[in-house]
Amino acid sequence: MQARPDPRMRGPTVCSYNPDIMKTKIRLTREQSRAQTRQRLLDAARTLFAAQGYAATSVEQIALEAGYTRGAFYSNFRDKTGIFLTLLRCEHERIMAELQALLDAPAPESQASPPHRDLLESRLLAHYARLQLDSQRLALMLEARLHAARDAAFEPHFRRFREDLLEAVGRYARTFAQRAGLALSMSPEDLAFGFVALCDGCALHRLAGSPPGDEDIERILRAFMKRMAFEPPGPSRSSEPPGSP
Amino acid sequence: MQARPDPRMRGPTVCSYNPDIMKTKIRLTREQSRAQTRQRLLDAARTLFAAQGYAATSVEQIALEAGYTRGAFYSNFRDKTGIFLTLLRCEHERIMAELQALLDAPAPESQASPPHRDLLESRLLAHYARLQLDSQRLALMLEARLHAARDAAFEPHFRRFREDLLEAVGRYARTFAQRAGLALSMSPEDLAFGFVALCDGCALHRLAGSPPGDEDIERILRAFMKRMAFEPPGPSRSSEPPGSP
DNA sequence: CCTACCGATCGGTAGG
DNA sequence: CCTACCGATCGGTAGG
Incomplete structure (x- = not known):
């Protein structure tokens, strides 16, 4: 075999x-x-x-x-749980390293480059696209999530991975907003959560392989991000203030 | 036992x-x-x-x-797959019926009520919140998705459920935009996909039970929807036109 | 004397 | 709808 x-x-x-x-x-x-x-x-x-x-x-x-x-x-290995945990630790370290590399990458500062807000989108999107095109990694993480919801011994480890990721994405958003001199539309934590949830949902869809396909998904993701990440530059765009319920 | x-x-x-x-x-x-x-x-x-x-x-x-x-x-039942399919057919029929009921519900038309765009948000959010607070239903649907990615005989049935849902949410968005006299920010199909992906991602997070909790999730969902669903009323809010890459 | 691994088999239980 | 039983395979561990 x-x-x-x-x-x-x-x-x-x-x-x-x-x-x-x-x-x-x-x-x-x-x-x-x-x-x-x-x-x-x-x-x-x-x-x-x-x-x-x-x-x-x-x-x-x-x-x-x-x-x-x-x-x-x-x-x-002690048992099947043991090898699963080891596997996930490796994946998590790799993901966090890639995210950190994204932050450390030198921004093409004052050249004829797209503005910073486009960089935030492009890089994070490229990162997530790469992550989720690896459908093996994606399926593995979904398995881990379901397993964590069922195995009390496994749950704290997975929770830790998740918290690390959300914190890192939040840091990423905050840093980019500062560099670009733009105000985020909501707290970095909320923005990170919404963005990760949106990407998770798209990844979940990709599992099925049904339309819309990858190019459409990326287009939709980009449209959502363009509207979400930063405060609009104009003074007022709506009848209600940004923070109203 | x-x-x-x-x-x-x-x-x-x-x-x-x-x-x-x-x-x-x-x-x-x-x-x-x-x-x-x-x-x-x-x-x-x-x-x-x-x-x-x-x-x-x-x-x-x-x-x-x-x-x-x-x-x-x-x-x-023929086998384990058989009872799973029957179970999912029941769930799907219930979900579609609830969504249809949402559309058919009489809008409190010209009273002192919130504008239509808020209704879209509130009702869809309430719908999804109810769906996903039922964590049993949520786990069941996730199991189905993973199983569909692995079992070729199971996949077409699940795909059909999924397509029905996306189509219904798209119809929902289009209908509400017409009633409210507002333009959607993108095609109903794209909007439906993004919204369902966002909700799926939030649902996936809820499985873990870690923060942010349910109230925070709903708040973030609401913030995303408020920015996503409709074209802003003002003539121009950004340097780039709405459809630009 | 220790390690890493094999061939064989333990008691239970799976789908049918 | 149950009892009885099949071929096979499960996770885990023995001695060599």
Whole structure:
């Protein structure tokens, strides 16, 4: 059913690949061998959880997909919850790193570039589009959310990931508003929540694969963001003040 | 583990309760008895699918929760997919009926009432709030979505539900805009998709139970809708025309 | 003496 | 609608 993957393509650490062992076919140390096994199990679990769902995937399937038997699994992880948590920690670290890189990226300051408010939209959208075009990652996160709602031991870990993300997006909005010299239309926290919810909803839709397709979704997302992020520049645009119920 | 529910509280049909059999303890006909069994199995399946997930729920569990054994299940439904589809058809019919009722509800036309644009917001929000406060229904729909992405036989049915909903919300937006004499900010289809995605994302968040809580979510939803639904009344509010990229 | 993993099998339970 | 039972597979762990 599955071929054991080429060892030279795998790294010994949990969250990143080690290019060193790609160079030669040298004999692995015990530690390296163990790390390799661990990484293969993690890759197999990610694939299967995304394709079939967490509950529908057995430890046996994970081990076989990775090219081992169950014994290898239980010597590396406590149980299925354990490997799921490890998997999510890796994904979360990657997502947060990408978001931070977005913030640190040098803005093409005073050139003939689009105004800052367009940058906020374009970059955040590009970020989320990349995230959600990876449908494996998307399915994995949905599985995690449902599992967190059902497993009390799992919930606090997932909650932490979620809070980190919302905080980071809020920081992102605040920082960009300052740089652009524009006022946000609501608190950074509210804006972050609404934006993440909107993106989550679009991602949820993408799972189905039915129309509207990806280009339409991005267009709609952009239209929503253009109206949401900043206070309109004009003095008054409506009969009611911005904060009224 | 479970007590067989009081027969007088159950109806013989699939989607609705029949008050007739609440009156007395008369002996049921064969048809009534069969319908009662079917309904109990449906109720049990809804409870378990929402609480544990579709994949994690066995046919045996459903039957026992309903007060029967597996034999009763397989004499009423073809398999687990069969009862799930029946369950979702009931939910979908109920949702569409509620949405239609919202449209048919008489608008308090020329009284001292809020303007039409506020009505659109309030009613749709109230509708979605009611839908999503029922966390059982919410979890059920999420399970269906994930299952549709994985089961090719299940997918077309779920897709149909989804398309019906989007079309109905689009019709709702168009109708309300006409009555209010206001122009929508984008096509009814785009607006419906964005709104449903936003609500789905909020619903997804509610699963976790972490802050922001329900009142905050509704406030944020309202703020987003207030900015999204209609063209601003003023002649120009921004440097770029409404339809520009 | 320890590690990492295998082949085999444990007691229970799955859908049908 | 139940009892009885099937082929298979579950998560977890034994000794080697």
